[in-house]
Amino acid sequence: xxxxxxxxxxxxxxADNEIGxxxxxxxxxxxxxxxxxxxxxxxxxSLSNKLKEAKEIxxxxxxxxxxxxxxxxxxxxxxxLDWLKDKLSLFIPPKRLAYAYAASAIMILFVFLxxxxxxxxxxxxxxxxxxxxVEFMDSLDAAGITNGLYIEPDIFS
Amino acid sequence: xxxxxxELIQRAADKDIQAFEEIYKGCCGFxxxxxxxxxxxxxxxxxxxxxxxxxxxxxxxxxxFKSSFKxxxxxxxxxxxxxxxxxxxxxTIPRVDFEAIKDTLAAPEKQDYLKQxxxxxLDSMMDILPAQQKACLTLREIQGLSYQEIARALKVNxxxxxxxxxxxxxxxxxx
Ligand SMILES: [Zn+2]
Numbered sequence: 022x023x024x025x026x027x028x029x030x031x032x033x034x035x036a037d038n039e040i041g042x043x044x045x046x047x048x049x050x051x052x053x054x055x056x057x058x059x060x061x062x063x064x065x066x067s068l069s070n071k072l073k074e075a076k077e078i079x080x081x082x083x084x085x086x087x088x089x090x091x092x093x094x095x096x097x098x099x100x101x102l103d104w105l106k107d108k109l110s111l112f113i114p115p116k117r118l119a120y121a122y123a124a125s126a127i128m129i130l131f132v133f134l135x136x137x138x139x140x141x142x143x144x145x146x147x148x149x150x151x152x153x154x155v156e157f158m159d160s161l162d163a164a165g166i167t168n169g170l171y172i173e174p175d176i177f178s
Numbered sequence: 179x180x181x182x183x184x185e186l187i188q189r190a191a192d193k194d195i196q197a198f199e200e201i202y203k204g205c206c207g208f209x210x211x212x213x214x215x216x217x218x219x220x221x222x223x224x225x226x227x228x229x230x231x232x233x234x235x236x237x238x239x240x241x242x243f244k245s246s247f248k249x250x251x252x253x254x255x256x257x258x259x260x261x262x263x264x265x266x267x268x269x270t271i272p273r274v275d276f277e278a279i280k281d282t283l284a285a286p287e288k289q290d291y292l293k294q295x296x297x298x299x300l301d302s303m304m305d306i307l308p309a310q311q312k313a314c315l316t317l318r319e320i321q322g323l324s325y326q327e328i329a330r331a332l333k334v335n336x337x338x339x340x341x342x343x344x345x346x347x348x349x350x351x352x353x
Contacts, residue, residue, distance in 0.1 A: 032347040033340045037318060039325050064351050071300055072319040077207040078214060080227050085202055087228050092235045093195060 027051050027058050036065045179321070180204040182247055191238035198235055206231070208321065209255045215316040216259040218305045222266065226258050233258075252323070252331035256313045263309040303350055311346035314339055 027048055034040045035048055052059050109121070182204055189197035209230050213223040233254060241250070304312055313332060317323045325336045332339070 029344065032351070033344045036347070037325065037343065039340075061351075065347060068347065068350055069319055071296065072315065075211075075215075075297060075300075075320060077211045077320075079207050080210040080224055084206070084210075084224050084227050085199070088202070088231045088235075089195065089199075091228070091232050092198075 022047060022051065024051075024055065024058055027055075028061055031058065031061050032065055035062075036069065179208040179248065179251075187238065187241065187247060190235070191241065198238075201234075202231055205251060209251070211320065212255050212313070212316050213259040213262075215304065215320070216256075216263055216309055216312045217266070218301060222262055223259075226255075226262050229262075230254050230258050249327065249330055252317065252321075252327070253333070256317065256331050260309040260313055300350075303353055306353075307346050307349060310334075310338075311342045311349075314342040315346045318343060 030040065030044070030048060035045065040048075052062060106122075182201055186197050186200055190201055206227060210223055210227045213226040213230075214220070217223050217226065230251075234251070241247070304315070307315070310332065314328055317328045317331060323331070325339045328339045329336045
């Protein structure tokens with residue numbers, strides 16, 4: 022291995038202990054003969070130490086209060102959406118239901134905005150909303166949250 | 179992050195708020211710290227923390243007990259923080275409030291001054307990295323996750339993790 026390959030490993034696999042014993046020994050052999058690569062190894066180690074020094078920080082007390090308030094909100098009032106959800110979930114798998122909700126929410130929004138807003142305003146709001154909605158669905162998907170439960174679109178909340 | 183007993187997760191899934199508060203206490207440091215490293219802004223990191231735990235609470239019922247709770251939390255946290263970062267980038271120029279971050283730390287002592295200055299410098303350097311690179315570096319260096327675990331959390335392959343870590347370190351070392 023030449024310096025270039027060694028340096029690549031020094032800032033990834035070697036630093037992160039994701040390397041086989043044999044390669045590790047080759048690198049260590051190289052390091053004992055090459056001051057330039059040794060210097061890089063030390064820089065990587067010092068960066069790592071600096072990052073590790075940053076201790077875990079706790080969020081402010083009020084964050085839990087806000088979470089608690091949000092998850093314990095009473096939901097007694099009759100909610101058309103919940104009612105529909107119950108009825109619909111008999112027929113449609115939950116994951117697809119989430120998308121169906123997003124789609125219908127977007128449609129309702131379009132109609133609403135069409136009636137109430139001027140053209141320029143309308144486009145801006147719709148664009149922002151759609152970006153947000155798609156991102157929201159994306160993040161749920163990425164988080165695996167849409168598996169096995171249904172999701173309320175946040176437009177009505 | 180502390181290990182969360184399965185029994186606690188089950189109780190929280192059954193809407194036991196006290197059990198959920200225990201989970202919060204065990205993991206909020208992790209969630210907030212990762213969000214803070216990625217967003218470099220106290221208020222945004224608090225918003226992400228709130229968001230993550232509300233999502234968590236609402237979806238505990240669907241939690242598949244075969245998969246690891248930690249992996250799952252890594253994933254929601256990293257994704258929420260990256261999403262918030264990208265959204266902010268699209269909407270405004272990046273804002274940095276080091277002072278607010280430092281306010282949440284313990285009162286500074288004189289001998290800690292140099293260390294704090296170094297931390298500030300590192301924070302502002304990290305701020306120039308793309309969100310994914312920051313997430314990789316934080317999960318690797320601060321939380322000690324393996325490439326495989328980071329790949330799972332970010333839903334990418336191991337090679338992307340390797341490449342992002344290389345780029346992040348190169349930028350931080352060269353600057
Ligand atoms: Zn060399």
